[in-house]
Amino acid sequence: MMPTLSAMLTSRMGDGTGKHEAAYLNTIELLINAFRAGSMIDIGCGMGRITQLGAGKIVELVALEPDAARCNWTRELVLDIPGVSVLELATSDFIAQNPDKTFDLSVLGMVLQHMPTNYCPGLMEDVATLTRPGGLAIISTTHALEKAKCFTYQDVSDARVSEEEFNAYASKTDAQDKGLPVHRFSRTELEALVPDSFEIAQWTQYSYFRPEFLQRFANVHQVEPEEIANVGNSQFLVLRKK
Ligand SMILES: C[S@@+](CC[C@H](N)C(=O)[O-])C[C@H]1O[C@@H](n2cnc3c(N)ncnc32)[C@H](O)[C@@H]1O
Numbered sequence: 001m002m003p004t005l006s007a008m009l010t011s012r013m014g015d016g017t018g019k020h021e022a023a024y025l026n027t028i029e030l031l032i033n034a035f036r037a038g039s040m041i042d043i044g045c046g047m048g049r050i051t052q053l054g055a056g057k058i059v060e061l062v063a064l065e066p067d068a069a070r071c072n073w074t075r076e077l078v079l080d081i082p083g084v085s086v087l088e089l090a091t092s093d094f095i096a097q098n099p100d101k102t103f104d105l106s107v108l109g110m111v112l113q114h115m116p117t118n119y120c121p122g123l124m125e126d127v128a129t130l131t132r133p134g135g136l137a138i139i140s141t142t143h144a145l146e147k148a149k150c151f152t153y154q155d156v157s158d159a160r161v162s163e164e165e166f167n168a169y170a171s172k173t174d175a176q177d178k179g180l181p182v183h184r185f186s187r188t189e190l191e192a193l194v195p196d197s198f199e200i201a202q203w204t205q206y207s208y209f210r211p212e213f214l215q216r217f218a219n220v221h222q223v224e225p226e227e228i229a230n231v232g233n234s235q236f237l238v239l240r241k242k
Contacts, residue, residue, distance in 0.1 A: 008213040009233055011206065023206035024140055024236050025053070031105050031136060031238075032057050038104035041130055043091055043123075044111035048074030055081040062103070066090040091126035102132035110234075112193070113142045113183045116167040120193055128195045131241040137198065143205050143235035144184040145228065148221040154179030157220045184221075187235060198239040205232030 009020035019025060032040065032054045045051045045063035047070055054061045055078040063078075063086045065071040075086040087094065094101075106127050112120050124139075131137045144150065151166035152159050156178045161169070170181040187203060194200060209217045209228060217233070218225040 003213075008210055008216070009207045010210050012208050016210075020207045021234070023204055024234065027202075027204070027236065027238065028053055028107060028109075028138060031138065035104040035136075040105040040107065041103040043106060043108045043127065043130070045074050045086065046070050046110075048077045048086075050107050050109050051084070051086065052077055055084045058105075059083055060103075061085070062087065062094075064089050064091060064094055066093075091123060091130065095126060095129055101130070102135065103130055104132060104135045106131045106135070106137040108137065108139045110140055112139070112190075113185060114170065114180050115183075116170040117163055117183065118167065121195075124193045125195050127239075128197045128241065131198075131239075133241050135241050136201070137239040137241070138236055139190070139239065140234060140236040141190060142182065142184045143190075143232050144186055144221060145223060145231060146186040146188060148184065148223050148228075149186040149189055150184050152182050152184065154182050157182070158222075160222075185235070190235060190237065194237065194239060197242055199242060200237055201240045202238040203235065205235045207233040209233065 006020060010016045011018055011020050011022040013022050028050060036058055039060040040054050040058045042051045042063040045065045051063040051074050061084045063074055065074060066089060068088055071086060071088040078084045078086065108127050115123065127137050151161045151163055166181055166183065169176065191200065214225040214229060218228060221228055
């Protein structure tokens with residue numbers, strides 16, 4: 001049986017049995033603790049795993065999820081926890097309804113790589129609008145070497161499609177027969193999306209390939225195994241709003 005993606009990745013922390021995303025999740029927990037008395041927005045909360053980290057810890061937490069089923073799922077998870085609102089809204093709708101509202105901490109976790117490329121700059125501007133001056137945002141997404149950045153599909157991971165084809169597929173959310181669209185971002189591509197109103201405080205790669213699966217990932221990334229031996233499958237930025 002094919003191991004799950006999680007089973008093929010490692011945090012490289014301790015004996016490697018912990019969560020492969022530990023570097024990212026630990027940073028979110030640190031920031032939640034730093035802003036305990038303040039506010040946080042989880043943008044594109046999906047099934048609520050980041051929302052759950054903040055719920056009951058930070059005084060005010062808003063989670064946005066435009067997909068009704070995922071929104072309801074997350075709402076159920078945090079139903080009895082005070083200070084949490086889970087809203088069936090995209091950022092643009094929330095900003096229109098709450099024009100002056102800003103947060104100490106904004107999280108955009110694993111959203112960008114599934115979006116049409118022409119949607120990403122506006123979404124990042126929305127993150128900036130929602131973050132107060134001096135506040136922080138954390139943005140996570142896929143990561144690939146510059147030469148291995150590409151557009152592909154979750155269920156056909158060695159496919160390579162043009163940006164145009166990717167965007168057309170990513171826009172048809174009701175007919176994605178090859179799984180989610182996946183944009184494998186290089187670091188340069190991600191940093192190029194950062195609005196001028198932010199400064200980059202930190203860049204980190206995480207979720208490394210376990211050595212026994214390196215050849216498999218090398219095939220997927222179309223590189224030699226040694227080229228990705230020290231490359232994380234994901235990356236995050238911590239941004240400070242000027
Ligand atoms: C892959 S899920 C990520 C879930 C979650 N953040 C996590 O890390 O587990 C991406 C989610 O972003 C949502 N999304 C896309 N554009 C959005 C926007 N402008 N505002 C809020 N959510 C958005 C999608 O509906 C989708 O559920």
